[in-house]
Amino acid sequence: xxRCSNCNxxxxxxxxxxxxxxxRNDIDLRGIHYYTTHESDTPxxxxxxxxxxxxxxxxxxxxxxxxxxxxxxGLFFDPGELDxxxxxxxGNVFDIDHVGLALINEQRSPDRYPVSYLKCPACSQVMxxxxxxxxxxxxxxxxxxxxxxxxxxxxRQLLEWMKLGGRLLEREHQERKRAEAVQREREQHRELRGIxxxxxxxxxxxxxxxxxxxxxxxxxxxxxxxxxx
Ligand SMILES: [Zn+2]
Ligand SMILES: [Zn+2]
Ligand SMILES: [Zn+2]
Numbered sequence: 001x002x003r004c005s006n007c008n009x010x011x012x013x014x015x016x017x018x019x020x021x022x023x024r025n026d027i028d029l030r031g032i033h034y035y036t037t038h039e040s041d042t043p044x045x046x047x048x049x050x051x052x053x054x055x056x057x058x059x060x061x062x063x064x065x066x067x068x069x070x071x072x073x074g075l076f077f078d079p080g081e082l083d084x085x086x087x088x089x090x091g092n093v094f095d096i097d098h099v100g101l102a103l104i105n106e107q108r109s110p111d112r113y114p115v116s117y118l119k120c121p122a123c124s125q126v127m128x129x130x131x132x133x134x135x136x137x138x139x140x141x142x143x144x145x146x147x148x149x150x151x152x153x154x155x156r157q158l159l160e161w162m163k164l165g166g167r168l169l170e171r172e173h174q175e176r177k178r179a180e181a182v183q184r185e186r187e188q189h190r191e192l193r194g195i196x197x198x199x200x201x202x203x204x205x206x207x208x209x210x211x212x213x214x215x216x217x218x219x220x221x222x223x224x225x226x227x228x229x
Contacts, residue, residue, distance in 0.1 A: 001013075002025065002027045002030070002156060004018035004020065004021060004023050004025055005023065005025050005026075005030075006018060006021050006023035006025075007020055007021045007023065009021070011025060011027065013104065013107045013157075015112070015153060016073060016112075016152045016153045024073075026073055026152075027153060027156045028073065028075060028150075028152060028153065028154075028155035028156050029056075029058075029068075029155075030156075032058055032060075032089075033058070033059050034056045034057060034058045034059065035056065035057040035059070036054055036055070036056055036057075037055045037056070037057045037065070038055065039052065039054070039055065042122070044067050044076060044121035044122055045121050045124075046069035046071065046072060046074060046121065047074075047118035047119050047120070047121055047127075047141070047149060048069065048071075048072045048074055048113070048118070048151070049069055049071045049072050051069065051070075051071060053067035053068060053069050053076060053121055054067065054068055054069075054070055055067060056068050058085070060084075060085065060088055061088070064081070064084075064085070065078075066078075066081060066085075067121065072151070072152050073152030073153075074149060074150060074151050074152050075149070075150045075152075075154075075155055076121050076122075076146075076147060076148070076149050076150075077147045077148045077149075077150070078146070078147045079144075079145075079146070079147050079148075081147065082147075082148050082150070082158075085155075086158060086159065086162050086167075089159060089162075090159055090162035090163050093162060093163060093164075093165050093167070093168065094165075094168075095165050095168075096164070096165035096166075096168050096169050096172070097164040097165050098169075100164040101135045101161070101164050101165070101166055101169060102135070104136075104137065104157070104160060104161060104164065105135065105137040112151065112152075112153075113151065115129075117129065117141075118141045118149060120143035120145075120146050120149075121146070121149065122143065122145075122146035122147075123143060123145065123146060125143060127141040127142055127143045127149060128141070128142050128143075128144075129141055129142075130142050132158060132161075133158075133161065133166050133167060133169075133170045134166065134169045134170035134172075134173045135161075135166060135169060136157070136158060136161040136166050137157075137161075138150075138154050138157050138158055138161070140154065
């Protein structure tokens with residue numbers, strides 16, 4: 001749990017502001033060494049505060065540049081950078097803490113901002129709101145071309161989600177979905193063949209040679225069945 005750097009009180013989950021002393025805490029990059037580098041030549045603007053973002057070099061595998069708003073502490077990552085940072089910081093997790101993952105969603109303090117669509121700091125197009133990973137509960141803003149915007153505190157939430165095995169859970173979900181799709185396809189196929197074998201003349205024994213010798217005919221029969229389903 002993150003604590004207030006001023007009074008050491010525990011911070012409400014997912015919040016930057018201390019409930020006791022009102023101190024604003026930079027929890028996202030706590031423990032990460034970084035340099036503030038020169039302003040970039042392609043200016044990017046904070047979608048919340050409309051001031052210019054500052055370039056930060058997180059000293060990770062050499063140069064690792066992200067953009068940050070010094071007012072709201074929001075972060076902007078180029079495509080792929082957020083995943084790289086999460087992997088670098090919380091790479092070796094081998095268990096899924098299902099209870100913990102369920103809890104991080106329940107304990108979260110209400111969103112700081114009302115729901116709205118933000119503009120990409122780079123191209124000013126409206127970004128998409130996407131759920132990050134399985135059960136992270138973090139909705140991030142994404143421009144396909146330029147990257148992902150995280151509001152202040154959201155990086156910390158994603159790091160906690162990673163530590164609890166959120167990434168593993170996400171992969172599990174994806175595997176399951178893929179397996180289910182394959183299964184569904186198989187069942188549809190079986191259904192078609194099932195109807196075949198119910199006909200009085202045993203079509204089944206002919207279906208194999210039919211498919212090889214006269215694929216067009218087999219196709220036609222399939223299409224006819226689909227029409228009547
Ligand atoms: Zn405090
Ligand atoms: Zn800002
Ligand atoms: Zn963009």
